[in-house]
Amino acid sequence: MHITFLGHAGFVVETAGAIVVMDPWLSPRGAFDSAWMQLPCNHHLAPLVREKLETPGKERYLYVSHEHKDHFDPEFLATVRQRDFTVLVPRFHRSELQDVFGKYGCKRVIACEDGHEVPIKGGYVKLFVSEQGTNRDSAVMVRGDGQCFLNINDCKLHDRMVRIVAEEGPIDVFSAQFSGAIWHPTCYEYAPDTYAAISLKKRESKFEAVARTLEVIQPRAYIAAAGPAAFLDPAQFHLNFEAVNIFPNATQLFAFLKQRLPRGTARYLEPMPGDVLDAKSLEYVSQVAERVTPENLRDYLHDYAKRQESVFRGRRRNLLVAEVREIHERLRTELQRKLDLLDLHERVGMPLYVELTELPEQLLRVDFKARRVHVVANIQEEVRYTLKTSAADVGRVLDRKLTWEDFLLSFRLRLSRNPDVYEPVLHGFLGVEIEDMREFCEGIRSTESQRERTVVEAGGRRFSIQRFCPHQGADLSEGWVEEGRYLVCPRHRWQFDLEAGGVCTQNTSTLCAELLPEREQEKPQTPATDPQPRL
Template sequence: MRITFLGHAGFAVETASSVVVMDPWLSERGAFDSAWMQLPRNHHLAPRVRALLETPGRDRFLYVSHEHKDHFDPEFLATLQRRDFTVVIPRFLRSELQDVFAKYGCKRVIACEDGREVPIKGGYIKLFVSEQGTNRDSAVMVRGDGQCFLNLNDCKLHDRLARIAEEEGPVDVFTAQFSGAIWHPTCYEYPQETYAAISLKKRESKFEAVSRALETLRPRAYLASAGPACFLDPTLFHLNLEKVNIFPNATQLFRFLDQRLPSANLKKLESMPGDVLDAGTLDYVSLDGERLTEERFEAYLRAYAADMAHLFRERRRNMLRAEVDEIHERLRVELQRKLDHLDLHARVGMPLYVELTELPRRLLRVDFQARRVDEVPSIHESTRYAMKVSAVDLVRVLDRKLTWEDFLLSFRLRLSRSPDVYEPILHGFLGVEIEDLRAFCEGVRSTESQRERTVVDAGGRRFTVQRFCPHQGADLSEGWVEEGRYLVCPRHRWRFDLEDGGRCPTNGSTLCAEHAPQPSAPSESEPEVPLQPAQEPLSL
């Protein structure tokens, strides 16, 4: 088995009989309205990937993990002329991927449920599908030529990895996201000290997730991928050079792993786009000529930004007041339609204010309790959530050139909330498309309906808690205890204070933790599941 790194989360896995191209993101326009660009540059690999998918002689597969445009690149896929290959995608409730590829004209489309295997000669491709709340994602395993490659990319399957390892057997090469990919705290109006503290905590949490995955799977090699993109828009360029943010590089991850797993028999690999790895020997068959180093990082980015400057000149324009007024009204209608579809609106106890920067005295106030959107001159509540955005950027959502989630990931907005507490229903309201909001609410109710409990040992005491995380349903039996009192969710690393009834300070949700006696054996209704031991957090 040979594995070619295509940049970001992209790979081409070649066995003797098959080739599987995974998440090729190669468009020179980047993703999320060109807010994210590939780091390092990988556009030169487009002809090589086209040749892999278009050249007969082996079974050819294209795998797309989910809808985010740094994984699903329609612009590059449109350049493929010969499409006699098979597309393998996850089957989500939202049918966008299936709808797109149904019209694509390829040989076959296989939409996989969780755990489905697609046979190849001498092995298989297997998908692991995860869909909770606003998160839709999948991971892929390829087994062939006596080796196994597991690509988790962004998929948060950490509470399932022990079962996957038990059922699937040894993994030779493993890869998983290690860098942030969210708008918090990046787009929030925090003081610099608060921003840095939140970023550092999130960075360590992501590194810890990778560490625990490596402990569970025990692969022979870890490939750093799904790492940071870069931000070349002049309004976002500063994010590349911040001393502390949620976008660390592989070198920083490896330093953490050296301390966290000092005795691990693990080969850590930071590949450049175009590098080819032999999964059997773990040696590189070939190396790409250009290597990006920490020493030349800023100079590299500034040259890259100069080359791509035309993209950002093209997208900016001045608007007439009449155009802005029209966008303002369209936004009001859009927010009202969203609100009409949000069955759980009454749970949101604070209003949302949305301001177009061109109209600072005409804010839209979303009242979730009354289920209405009104125009107001200013913010008049101390408890509120607020979003500020320019009409030039937001009109792309209203014109359906971007989804709401794509827009949030563009980072071209400013957010604030008081109190600084995560509100999942409001978060879903912002990020979910209108047609998906009712399914989102049903998913929240489904997660909340899981009432199975388990027993946790923490600090020499025993507690009974709800087994599944109230956030997105992760199995907390795969979590761990920190500081003798905090039960940590393995999927998003939320911490639940067992000494405070299992309450999570992130948003006040609870596991309904109760003190338990010392039983001679666990009961059937409250199975005791041993939790992984906690590790001391490390500072970078």
């Protein structure tokens, strides 16, 4: 088995029986309205990937893990001319990927349920699908030539890893995201020290998730992928050089892993786009000459930004006053349509204020309780959530050139909230498409309906808790305890204070934790409720 790294989360896996191209993100315009660019630059690999997909001989597969444009690159895929290959996509409730590839003209499209196995000569390709609320993702495993490669990219399968390894057997090469891919705290108006503290906590939480997964899988090699992007828009260029943010590099991850797992045997690999790894020997078949390192990164990014200047010149346009007012009214209508479909609107206890920078005295106030969006001159409440952006940027969402989630990931907005507490319904209201709003609400109700309980031990005491996380349903029996009292969700690393009834330290979610009576404190654990760290 040979594994060619394409950059970011992209790979080409070649076995004796098949070629599997995974998440090729190669467009010179990057992703999320060009806010994210591939780091290192990999645009030159487009001809190679087209050749892999177009050349007959072996069975060929294109795998796309989810809709985020740093994984699903329609612009590059449109340049592939010969499409006699099979496309593998996860079967989500939202059918966007199936719909797009249904019109793509390829040999066939297989929409895979969780655990779907596609046989290839001497092995198989298997997808693992995860869908909770607004979070839709998948992972892929390729087994062939006596080796196994598991690529979970951004997919939060951490609470399932014990079972996957038990069912699938040894994994030789493993890859998982280690860098941030969210707009918090990047887009929030925090004081510098608060921003740094939040970023550091998120970074260490992500590193810990990788470490615990490596403990479970025990692969022969770990490939650091789905790492930080390059932010080359002049308005965002400073993000590349912040002292602390949620976009660490592989060098920082490896330093953490070597300290955290001093007896670990896995090789830590940071390939450059174009490097080819032999999965059996773990030696590189070939390596590109240009290597990006922490020492040359600053110069590399400045040169990269100069090469991409035309991309950002091309997206700038000054709007007429009439155009801004039209976008303002269209935005009000869009938010009202969303609100009309938000069945859980009464749960949101604060209003949302949306400001177009061109019309600072005409704020859109989303009143969740009254289910109304109206125009006000200023912010009226201390307890509130705010969003500020330009008419030009949000107009691209209204024109359906971006999804709402793409827009949030573009970082071309500023957010604030008081109190600084995550509100899942409001968060979903911002990021979910209109057509998915009812399903989003149903997903929250479905998660909340899971009432199964389990027992965990913390600080020498045993607690009865709800087994599934109230956020997105992760199995908390696969979590771990920190500081003798905080149960940590293995999927998003939320902390729940067992000594305070299981209330989340980040918001008002709860596990309804109950200290067991003294007579039940000595009962042995069962395997299904073993609270020991599993990831």
